[in-house]
Amino acid sequence: MVPPLALDIDGTLTTAAHRIDPRVFERLPEWPAPIVIATGKSFPYPVALCHFLGIPERVIAENGGVVCADDHLAFQGDREVAEAAIELFGERGGDLGWGDADTTNRWRESEIAASMDADEDLLREVAAEFDLEVVDTGYAYHLKTPGVEKGDGLAAVADLLGLDPSAFVAVGDSENDVSLFETAGESYAVGNADDRALAAADHVTDASYFDGTLSVLESISE
CATH class of the missing domain: 3.40.50.1000 (HAD superfamily/HAD-like)
Known part of the structure; x- marks a missing residue:
């Protein structure tokens, strides 16, 4: 079959x-x-x-x-926690890399994605403070709820x-x-x-x- x-x-x-x-x-x-x-x-x-x-x-x-x-x-997954982490990421100088329209995240329900041009070290630093994980798919960094x-x-x-x-x-x-x-x-x-x-x-x-x-x-x- x-x-x-x-x-x-x-x-x-x-x-x-x-x-x-x-x-x-x-x-x-x-x-x-x-x-x-x-x-x-x-x-x-x-x-x-x-x-x-x-x-x-x-x-x-x-x-x-x-x-x-x-x-x-x-x-x-908890998008609200991911949004809070991304707010801090921005306050520390980070940029998701998608521009103002950000169509990558506009309809995203459970996580936040950052461009491969984003500051990975800063993103992972902030993620750890919120008990989130960062997954590198080769196309974007995904800030998501573990598990x-x-x-x-x-x-x-x-x-x-x-x-x-x-x-x-x-x-x-x-x-x-x-x-x-x-x-x-x-x-x-x-x-x-x-x-x-x-x-x-x-x-x-x-x-x-x-x-x-x-x-x-x-x-x-x-």
Whole structure:
């Protein structure tokens, strides 16, 4: 049987230029088992992707901070604490790096993300004062409540779907995918993955970005 999937977005469904690979729109809608989009991006991003793919809105957003599947919606993490930490970060000279509009955080429900150009040392210093953690996904620094992870989100979605998390095949590329890999039954890191994801995955693809993900889809559907 073709297994259900848990798929990251950035670095996994994208090209090296950070664009959604157009083959995603051909391959994923035809997948016969459930697909869960698991990302560090804010909630609207994976919902919009599911919409344009024409698949059910089964998403884990903000590194597990938001879970939505089959008309169930749940939130984890304390955004108010993260906002207080970011206020202090700004008072000490820090800048999130997104400009005044800050569309990266405008619709974020459970955490705050900072640009890779932000002062990482200062961000981690402030995070520690508020008992928060900073996760480096390679695309942003995420200031979040400890213990809120993609893996917990997958367990929650699997329960809503009446599936065991071990039934899922997970594909990702970053530190925030480690818990996803640990929860799924089988995991793949694409070739461009960071060291923590590479170490945690059951398999590593030769190819990078969506080329790597596509190789996984082809191998598990045979």
